[in-house]
Amino acid sequence: MSRGKKNPRRRLTSIVALFYFLTFALLALRDGNVIGYSLAVAVPAVILIGAYVLPRLFPIDQLLLSLTNFLCALGVLILYSTNPANAIQHALTYGLGLLAMVFCIYLVRVVSSWSRLIWLLVPLSLALLALPPLVGREINGAKNWIFLGSLSLQPSEMVKVALILILAHFLSRRSLLPLLGIVVACLALLMLQRDLGTALLYFLTSLLLFWIASGNLPVTLAGLACGAGGAxxxxxxxxxVRQRVAIWQDPWQDELGAGYQLVQSLTAIASGGIFGVGLGLGSPTSIPIHTSDFIFAVICEQFGMFFGGCVLLMFAALICRGAMIAASARTGFQGLLAMGATLLLGLQTLLIIGGVLKIIPLTGVTLPFVSYGGTSLVASMCLVGLIQGVGSLNEDHLQEDLHLAMLHP
Amino acid sequence: MFSVSAEIYEILSLALRYVFALCGLLIVLRAFRWLLADRRETRSRLRHLPDAGNIGDLVVLAGSGELAPGMVLPVPREGVLGSRRACDVVIPCPGVRGRHLDFSWQDGIGLLLRPRSGCEAVVDQQPVNCQSDPLRAPLCHGSCLRVGEAVLRLRVFAGLDFSAESLPADPAAGSLSADAAQPSFGMPLPPDPGAVSFPAFDPASGPVEPFVPDSAPAAPQPAAPAEPSAAPDLPSDTPPESDAPSAPAPASPGRPPRRRRSQRWKEDWSE
Structure with a gap:
């Protein structure tokens, strides 16, 4: 490498490792316990190992991995500042998520014919979505979870990954009627669970992916009109739903009741100002559900709106990378797969950030990678794995073209 | 373990928040620089590979309207062939529907065709329609495809090419002889098999104008790009004086000239 050519991986990774060393060391100084000091060493070490070792073992897109590592570690950091037990759980789930990501990468690389797998996924997905209304437990007005002993699972998060595969398969083959049936069935089951945020996410992802695949604007607008009718x-x-819209319009009309969550979130963001109140300071625990839905408000309170804007830009970089990989795909299925996963992550981010900032009504979805939630984190890592798998195939094809061009000048 | 008082912690935290903001900004800037650098690198690599993503060309042997004999249409790995401009391979010819057929490249087999409902095509004198099994009549290197009034011949790029003769008698077997060149990702390709032969064109299939090399003048271009424009550093095409194979561009000392893979076929296709 010439002297003037800098390695972007090294520069990004070093800054990320330094950031987490400083933040965890600061929190360790506050608490004075061994966990804090261990995390101050372990988290940067894992980031460095992930950046330098994993790409040698697996076909991984390094920029995507770096951004994902940063966002997941940010979740661990914020959770540690409020409850160390949650942080350890989140970190362990991230390890599981990494395995799931690698599995998805190899799935995309190895499977050549997706028909049988897709037709297996369809009934499985519908069965999983049917479980919460039958045997699930109602939490916060929605029946989204099923409990296996002490383990709680959110089937709608797992089905997200299957939905992307199903959408990509049917759209690449232009089989729209079966696809319509499957999507409508999924939406109906989600409405039964009263998980309207996830239903909105499924609907928008399906509609946008259909438009990208077909370019048929009239049908897309008709679908949008149907969605508006459903809303x-x-x-x-x-x-x-009426309550959420009313709170969105004026949360202060019931600031100690239904609007308390949003009022606390907005107050926390405002009190953080540009640079925040300081890591470990402030009162993040006063925000209800500060570990999952409103974790972005905690980030803005502690680090400031400037840092919150940087986090949004990191999500934007992740989305851009996914879109670039999708655009370079050699087959329609691969392109739609990468684009669908990218769209889903992007829409989920927009929905939750918009709700926290009172741009749109709250939808109850989580912030990908950052929010506390095992199923959500593993599902997000699987989506990144699908994007990575397509990216690795693109690179293989490009290398083959280069090789053939040199072999036959 | 070591800890500090609440007052000292507060001072440290307030001081470090600017450092954290700076770190966040640097991370974002470096992430976007990395993104842009990768994009530039990919573009420069693709600039030297104008045929990237394509498996070969369809050479027009006979056509009408905007499709003139001698035109070369790049063929991607999969797509739609039809008369509409939005199609991946545009054949603006009478008898060709807007979206006439879907095609996809299958490694080890060839280009599989799936005509849409009500559409037909002929592959090496074998008719195919929406009911036919695509594996029964794949389009291979040198195969002839007739759609509507257009007659085209497929030529596949080196490393992917294999002729119809090298296919097994039963297409359902799906496996090729060991001599056929197989693309293998990330591994060196086998030596040139040398056994590739082009099937002879059957005059009984109908009157067809003889093949004219790529540099034939005055051919009206269709809406879809017939051939990608040459990269600036590639040697320019020299019009042939006759049907004799054109000599390759002179190589600079110690370095062979970079040519598109499709240009390699000029001398092979002279008839």
Whole structure:
């Protein structure tokens, strides 16, 4: 490498490792316990190992991995500042997520014919979505979780990954009627669970991916109109939807009741100002559900809106990378797979950030990679794995073209 | 373990928040610089590989309207062939529907064709329609495809090429002889098999104008790009004086000239 050519991986990784060393060391000085000091060493070490060792073992896109590492470690950091037990759990789940990501990378590389797998995934996904209304437990007005002993699972998060595979398969083959049936069935089951945020996410992802695959604007607009009709029907028939819209319009009308969550979130963001109140200071625990839905408000309170903007830009970089990989794909299925996963991550980020900042009504989805939630984190890592798998195939094809061009000048 | 008082911690935390903001900014800037650098690198690599993503060309042997004999249409790995401009291979010819057929390249077999409902094509005198099994009549290197009034011949790039003769008698077997060149990702390709032969064109299939090399003048271009424009550092095409194979561009000392893979076929296709 010439002297003037800098290694972007090294520069990004070093800054990320330094950031987490400083932050965890600062929190360790506050607590004075061994966990803090261990994390101050372990987290940067894992980031460095992940950046330099993993790409040698697996076909991984390094920029995607770096950004994912940063966001997951940010989740560990914020959770540690409020509850160290949650941070350890999140870190362990991230390890599981890495395995799931590698599995998805190899799945995309190895499977050549997806038909049988897709037709297996369809009934499995519908069965998983049907479980919460039957045997699930209602939490915060929605029946999204099933419990296996002490382990809680959110089937709608797992089905997200299957949905992307199903969408990519049917759209690449232009089989729209079966696809429509499957998507409508998924949406109906989600409405039964009253998981309207995830239903909105599924709907928007399916519609946008259809538009990208077909370019058919009239049908897409018709779908959007149907979605608007469904949203209006939901507003008329679900009381909690009306409540959320009312809170979004004016949270201070019931600031100690239904609007308390949003009021606390906005107050925390405002009190953080540009540079934040300081890591470990402030009162993040006063925000309800500060570990999952409102973790972005905690980030803005502690680090400031400037840093919160940087986090948003990191998500934007991740989305851009996914879109670039999708655009370079050699087959329609691979392109739609990468684009679908990218779209889903991007839309999920927009929905939750928009809700926290009171741009749109709250939807109850989590911030990918950062929010506390095992199923959500593993599902997000699987989506990144699908994007990485397509990226690795693109690189293989390009290398083959280069090789053939040199072999036959 | 070692800890500090609440007052000292507060001072440290307030001081370090600017460092954290700076770190966040640097991470974002470096991430986007990395993104842009990768994009530039990929573009420069693709600039030297104008045929990247394509498996070969369809050479027009006979056509009408905007499709003139001698035109070369790049063929991607998969796509749609039809008369609409949005198609991946555009054949603006009478008898060709807007979206006439879907095609996909299958490693080890060839280009599989799936005509849409109500559409037909002929592959090496074998008719195919929406009911036919695509594996029964794959389009291989040298195969002839007739759609509507257009007659085209497929030529596959080196490393992917194999002729119809090298296919097993039963297409369902799906495996090729060991001599056929197989693309293998990340591994060195086998030596040139040398056994590739082009199937002879059957005059009984109908009157067809003889093949004219790529540099034939005055051919009206269709909406879709017939051939990608040459990269600036590639040697320019020299029009042939006759049907004799054109000599390759003179190589600079110690370095062979860079040519598109499709240009390699000029001398092979003279008839």
């Amino acid at each position: 209006w029907w939901g507003y008329r028939h679900f009381a909690h």
